[in-house]
Amino acid sequence: MNRWLSRDRLNRAVLALAAPLLAIVVSLVLTTLVLLLGGYSPSKTISVMVEAADRPRTQTQILNTATLYYLSAVAVAIGFRMNLFNIGVDGQYRLAALFAAAVGGAVSLPAPLHVFVTLLTAVLVGAMWAGIAAVLKVTRGVSEVISTIMLNFIATGLIAWLLNVDRLAVPVAGSNNIGTKPIPPSGQVPGISLISGSSVKVYGLIVLAIAVGIGYHIFLGRTRLGFDLRATGLSEHAAVASGVNVKRMVLLAMLLSGAVAGLVGMPELLGASFSYALNFPAGLGFTGIAIALIGRNRAVGMAVAALFWGFLDSAGNALDINRIPKEIVIILQGTIVLAVVIAYELVRRYRIAAEQRRVSRELATVPAAEEVPV
Amino acid sequence: MSTSGLIVSGPEAPAPSARVRRTDWRVLLIGFFGLLTVLSVVEVITGDNSLVSSGQINAAVLAAVPIGLAALGGLWSERAGVVNIGLEGMMILGTWFGAWGALQFDNPWIGALVGVIGGALGGLLHAVATVTFGVDQIVSGVAIILLGTGITQFLSAAVFADMPGGGEIQSPPLPRMGTIPTGGLTDPLLTLERKDIFLVSDLAGVLYGLFTGMSQLTLVAILLVPFTWWVLWRTAFGLRLRSCGEHPVAAESLGVNVYYYKYVAVTISGALSGLGGAFLAIVMNNQYRDGQTAGRGFIGLAAMIFGNWRPAGLAGGAGLFGYMDAMRLRGGSAAVHALLLAFAIGLAIFAIWRYYKGSRTAAIASGVAAIGTYLVYASTDTVPQQFLYFAPHITTLIVLAMFSQHLRMPAADGRPYRRGEE
Numbered sequence: 001m002n003r004w005l006s007r008d009r010l011n012r013a014v015l016a017l018a019a020p021l022l023a024i025v026v027s028l029v030l031t032t033l034v035l036l037l038g039g040y041s042p043s044k045t046i047s048v049m050v051e052a053a054d055r056p057r058t059q060t061q062i063l064n065t066a067t068l069y070y071l072s073a074v075a076v077a078i079g080f081r082m083n084l085f086n087i088g089v090d091g092q093y094r095l096a097a098l099f100a101a102a103v104g105g106a107v108s109l110p111a112p113l114h115v116f117v118t119l120l121t122a123v124l125v126g127a128m129w130a131g132i133a134a135v136l137k138v139t140r141g142v143s144e145v146i147s148t149i150m151l152n153f154i155a156t157g158l159i160a161w162l163l164n165v166d167r168l169a170v171p172v173a174g175s176n177n178i179g180t181k182p183i184p185p186s187g188q189v190p191g192i193s194l195i196s197g198s199s200v201k202v203y204g205l206i207v208l209a210i211a212v213g214i215g216y217h218i219f220l221g222r223t224r225l226g227f228d229l230r231a232t233g234l235s236e237h238a239a240v241a242s243g244v245n246v247k248r249m250v251l252l253a254m255l256l257s258g259a260v261a262g263l264v265g266m267p268e269l270l271g272a273s274f275s276y277a278l279n280f281p282a283g284l285g286f287t288g289i290a291i292a293l294i295g296r297n298r299a300v301g302m303a304v305a306a307l308f309w310g311f312l313d314s315a316g317n318a319l320d321i322n323r324i325p326k327e328i329v330i331i332l333q334g335t336i337v338l339a340v341v342i343a344y345e346l347v348r349r350y351r352i353a354a355e356q357r358r359v360s361r362e363l364a365t366v367p368a369a370e371e372v373p374v
Numbered sequence: 375m376s377t378s379g380l381i382v383s384g385p386e387a388p389a390p391s392a393r394v395r396r397t398d399w400r401v402l403l404i405g406f407f408g409l410l411t412v413l414s415v416v417e418v419i420t421g422d423n424s425l426v427s428s429g430q431i432n433a434a435v436l437a438a439v440p441i442g443l444a445a446l447g448g449l450w451s452e453r454a455g456v457v458n459i460g461l462e463g464m465m466i467l468g469t470w471f472g473a474w475g476a477l478q479f480d481n482p483w484i485g486a487l488v489g490v491i492g493g494a495l496g497g498l499l500h501a502v503a504t505v506t507f508g509v510d511q512i513v514s515g516v517a518i519i520l521l522g523t524g525i526t527q528f529l530s531a532a533v534f535a536d537m538p539g540g541g542e543i544q545s546p547p548l549p550r551m552g553t554i555p556t557g558g559l560t561d562p563l564l565t566l567e568r569k570d571i572f573l574v575s576d577l578a579g580v581l582y583g584l585f586t587g588m589s590q591l592t593l594v595a596i597l598l599v600p601f602t603w604w605v606l607w608r609t610a611f612g613l614r615l616r617s618c619g620e621h622p623v624a625a626e627s628l629g630v631n632v633y634y635y636k637y638v639a640v641t642i643s644g645a646l647s648g649l650g651g652a653f654l655a656i657v658m659n660n661q662y663r664d665g666q667t668a669g670r671g672f673i674g675l676a677a678m679i680f681g682n683w684r685p686a687g688l689a690g691g692a693g694l695f696g697y698m699d700a701m702r703l704r705g706g707s708a709a710v711h712a713l714l715l716a717f718a719i720g721l722a723i724f725a726i727w728r729y730y731k732g733s734r735t736a737a738i739a740s741g742v743a744a745i746g747t748y749l750v751y752a753s754t755d756t757v758p759q760q761f762l763y764f765a766p767h768i769t770t771l772i773v774l775a776m777f778s779q780h781l782r783m784p785a786a787d788g789r790p791y792r793r794g795e796e
Contacts, residue, residue, distance in 0.1 A: 038532045085512050087459075142774045145459070145512055146679060149672055150767035157764035289516050325531035325542075330524025338499075338517040342507045349508075 493648015
């Protein structure tokens with residue numbers, strides 16, 4: 001009996017690792033094929049990317065992009081754990097960043113308070129925008145998938161309207177870009193010189209991203225509310241039977257997800273751009289979905305995935321200089337996502353089948369043993 | 375009021391009761407004439423004649439076609455029980471493949487066909503992931519959007535960059551698609567439109583805008599709507615396909631090969647979205663550009679929901695959203711403002727209708743909304759164009775929130791199905 005159990009455990013560990021590895025190998029093979037078809041050298045592509053990753057500057061970039069990706073992934077994952085699909089992280093963080101930038105640029109407060117007020121604005125706006133989808137779902141039964149997609153576009157339109165010299169924006173000196181009034185030094189978060197030899201600093205708010213990750217882990221694994229949330233995600237009926245108010249949980253999960261989404265743009269806003277301009281990074285919400293999927297909604301898994309994504313993005317930029325289209329990286333990323341989810345699904349099915357086999361084997365042996373003495 | 379007898383209170387007269395679901399086309403027609411009348415009235419009040427000008431309608435049809443094709447794609451897929459968020463990704467594939475095909479063979483029709491194939495490949499991938507491997511349908515859709523974006527941008531950089539007149543993010547000009555000859559038959563309509571007679575001129579303008587210079591592909595796209603209706607609702611094939619979206623277990627027990635139908639449906643869904651993308655590249659812009667779809671796949675999804683998962687309804691939704699899109703692109707700030715008045719009148723009519731039907735709360739709610747809209751209209755001079763950008767999306771949210779009890783999506787839509795389970 002014990003022998004079976006330990007072997008089963010080993011199997012589980014192997015399977016858990018096998019899925020993402022298999023998926024990455026499959027994606028690499030497919031991407032290599034695409035490169036070969038396009039007449040580019042796969043080995044050169046890899047060597048260019050690896051070389052790029054060796055530079056301190058690229059390493060800083062990887063950490064910085066990973067910080068944003070990670071926050072976005074956590075926001076998505078909070079929904080995922082409850083079977084809620086928050087596609088709206090994209091709109092939530094952009095709208096939150098715009099308002100936070102406007103507030104941060106307008107007020108003048110002592111340093112820690114200034115940062116706090118800006119972050120609070122972002123969290124509230126993010127939660128509010130996600131809250132619309134939550135209320136629609138709870139009161140009217142509107143699918144959060146559809147409503148958050150629509151809210152993304154509404155956010156885009158609202159931002160385009162608000163980011164105007166008549167409203168929240170001022171012209172950016174020396175360009176025809178426009179942005180919000182820059183946040184004064186008291187509201188900025190200084191960077192950290194984590195990697196020597198790089199002129200760019202790592203976002204100070206990387207600390208915030210780590211804290212959010214730890215908080216996420218503790219919330220889901222160690223609190224009553226987190227348990228209820230996971231339970232509702234696993235089986236709504238079971239959760240209802242044990243006294244969970246599902247509507248309240250939907251509202252809560254969506255608000256939390258939106259609140260974290262509000263933070264996504266903050267490391268960039270308070271650490272580098274200090275203003276929300278037309279060129280503020282967009283599309284981070286969708287990256288977050290991909291990373292949450294690859295990281296299996298686990299705090300550590302998503303961190304690894306975010307760093308990997310950051311590596312692909314930052315190192316991919318070096319490809320264009322070598323006359324290899326850097327878009328190959330997006331193909332690789334898309335293939336990885338699809339391959340990973342397929343691999344996890346196959347592993348899940350395999351596990352269920354294996355479990356059934358094990359149980360039926362044990363059932364077959366037990367009665368036989370009992371029958372002998374009779 | 376009686377349900378029999380003639381209704382003579384005008385084109386916006388109550389539509390047949392919601393129980394009779396077979397009257398899609400009649401509702402659409404009534405809606406069209408009702409809208410036209412309202413718009414004509416608004417034109418008279420505001421003196422802005424661009425609301426139903428032939429130019430506006432022409433642009434609206436052009437904008438509606440890709441949205442409608444994506445919506446049709448969504449319909450095929452969701453009727454077979456597979457939610458397709460990846461419409462946008464398949465449409466993106468359609469833009470590049472369509473442009474490439476048109477250039478390679480120097481023929482817009484082959485281009486459209488290649489675009490269809492490109493989109494169908496995306497659909498096939500979605501089918502493999504969701505039907506065979508049972509991956510979450512939303513997840514697969516998101517992955518396909520990512521993949522579609524990557525593949526087209528890569529191919530564009532790899533192929534179009536070296537062509538004369540092309541670049542890394544855009545193709546050279548494409549061969550033009552022919553238009554449907556009207557042989558001067560529509561010219562009298564133009565004269566009639568210029569006469570500025572209430573309603574008559576507007577109708578003439580609509581017809582003139584609709585038929586003059588209509589691309590051949592537009593006609594194909596429009597015909598695909600009744601064709602889809604016929605296939606899905608009037609053939610055994612369509613019945614079986616829809617049964618997979620309603621109750622796959624029951625369908626399987628009657629000998630329907632659910633996997634097969636889902637595969638076919640999702641692939642066709644991709645093909646239609648691909649055609650929408652090809653239309654964008656070949657007819658609308660005459661060029662491939664990165665990011666050309668600009669979320670039209672999602673608007674297609676919205677149009678399908680707006681149309682209650684029915685062909686006529688989604689055609690109406692696509693027309694409405696296309697109209698808004700065209701107005702935004704033509705940049706008539708005053709016209710948009712006038713549209714607010716039309717919206718207020720529409721809401722008021724709706725309120726009266728709901729009152730007739732005996733639902734007080736809905737009547738009061740839309741009455742208040744009508745007054746509110748009117749007050750906004752009266753107190754402002756212009757409406758920001760950015761608001762038109764998300765008008766389709768906010769309309770969809772409102773429809774979902776207000777009329778969710780009238781909407782009926784396929785019963786098993788979005789649920790994974792595995793043979794022998796459940």
